[in-house]
Amino acid sequence: DQQVKQNSPSLSVQEGRISILNCDYTNSMFDYFLWYKKYPAEGPTFLISISSIKDKNEDGRFTVFLNKSAKHLSLHIVPSQPGDSAVYFCAALRAYNTDKLIFGTGTRLQVFP
Amino acid sequence: DARVTQTPRHKVTEMGQEVTMRCQPILGHNTVFWYRQTMMQGLELLAYFRNRAPLDDSGMPKDRFSAEMPDATLATLKIQPSEPRDSAVYFCASGLQSSQPQHFGDGTRLSIL
Numbered sequence: 001d002q003q004v005k006q007n008s009p010s011l012s013v014q015e016g017r018i019s020i021l022n023c024d025y026t027n028s029m030f031d032y033f034l035w036y037k038k039y040p041a042e043g044p045t046f047l048i049s050i051s052s053i054k055d056k057n058e059d060g061r062f063t064v065f066l067n068k069s070a071k072h073l074s075l076h077i078v079p080s081q082p083g084d085s086a087v088y089f090c091a092a093l094r095a096y097n098t099d100k101l102i103f104g105t106g107t108r109l110q111v112f113p
Numbered sequence: 114d115a116r117v118t119q120t121p122r123h124k125v126t127e128m129g130q131e132v133t134m135r136c137q138p139i140l141g142h143n144t145v146f147w148y149r150q151t152m153m154q155g156l157e158l159l160a161y162f163r164n165r166a167p168l169d170d171s172g173m174p175k176d177r178f179s180a181e182m183p184d185a186t187l188a189t190l191k192i193q194p195s196e197p198r199d200s201a202v203y204f205c206a207s208g209l210q211s212s213q214p215q216h217f218g219d220g221t222r223l224s225i226l
Contacts (some may be wrong), residue, residue: 047215
């Protein structure tokens with residue numbers, strides 16, 4: 001049973017425009033969420049996170065939005081750059097119980113000129 | 114810049130052979146994780162350790178997989194005997210207890226023929 005779902009396996013966006021990557025979760029006990037970015041032949045690297053007490057967290061071109069009632073989060077990248085082309089993983093955590101991250105299956109983002 | 118180091122980066126072997134993957138966590142990190150990346154499941158947690166003690170290996174096939182931390186600088190994941198369905202990329206990650214994010218190595222790409 002996939003507790004964290006990324007329903008779009010791929011997304012293609014033109015350079016300069018906004019990229020929106022979506023993530024849904026089923027477990028209401030999750031209280032901390034992270035986005036990781038992965039280039040080919042490399043390990044995932046941390047991008048941005050959000051606690052369930054917030055609904056938005058921003059870091060430069062990256063913003064994560066959390067809608068707890070809908071059990072949905074999204075990552076916005078604006079403006080998108082060709083270097084953003086990678087696989088993006090959403091992950092969730094029950095922060096006060098365990099260190100176990102539950103990952104989604106990833107969305108491959110391609111930013112074209 | 115501190116990194117998680119995984120060896121080997123690539124491994125090709127025949128079905129039935131023993132496979133050992135190694136991980137050197139970031140110095141000072143007390144939590145070590147083993148993940149497997151597959152197309153269908155994304156990043157699956159196989160096992161994790163805190164202060165070298167195994168905390169959870171529920172994601173790991175017990176009959177053929179084993180994970181150990183002989184010391185604080187080395188974690189190993191063994192498969193014996195290996196099967197073609199074990200072909201995947203295996204990632205090690207390390208972190209501090211109850212603190213995010215986890216830091217990933219660049220993975221071992223395993224192919225079982």
